[in-house]
Amino acid sequence: MRAERQQQLLRTHVLDALHRLLEANEWSKITLGDVAKSVGISRQTLYNEFGNRTGLAQAYAVRLAEGFVDHVEVAIESHQGDLELGLTHAVQGFFLDAAANPMVRSLLLGEKNGELLRLVTVNSEPILVNASERLDGVLRDSWVNPPAVESKQFARMAVRMAMSYIAMPPEPDADPAADFAAILTPFIHSLLDKPQD
Incomplete structure (x- = not known):
């Protein structure tokens, strides 16, 4: 249950970060590296959670x-x-x-x-x-x-x-x-x- 809560928290932070990035840039100009850096996690963590750019979107x-x-x-x-x-x-x-x-x-x-x-x-x-x-x-x-x-x-x-x-x-x-x-x-x-x- 705790791991599930942590995963949900991670997803929330990532999607919030993506929202902030989208307020300043078009989707086509945002990389997974930008999102990972904004959250303070590795790109691999982002890939593990969302699969790829399309999965994140x-x-x-x-x-x-x-x-x-x-x-x-x-x-x-x-x-x-x-x-x-x-x-x-x-x-x-x-x-x-x-x-x-x-x-x-x-x-x-x-x-x-x-x-x-x-x-x-x-x-x-x-x-x-x-x-x-x-x-x-x-x-x-x-x-x-x-x-x-x-x-x-x-x-x-x-x-x-x-x-x-x-x-x-x-x-x-x-x-x-x-x-x-x-x-x-x-x-x-x-x-x-x-x-x-």
């Missing part, structure tokens, strides 16, 4: 997606009985965080090698799976408590929708948070009286 993107789940968790608990308002606030908060995120900014500015775009599109399975599983747990442990099968369906769809806005921002006159909540809230309401598995 993927871990950072997973943390971004987990931010969406964190927003949903807080918003659902803060809006007992009003799922639509809770989802609207959750998505608004996530989009504000994403807009300020330096890796998202790099992605939207069109990094030449397309690595970041692949991470949130064709190679996004680890991000989607991790965030969907967490969101499913949040929903099942909350006052919403949908049946298991539908909770998983909702979680997968909600995470996919939220992350799609990262790769393709909404139209200037759109209100994606309100649209998101308006589309998904009826599905959850249809489950509230359904018997549990």
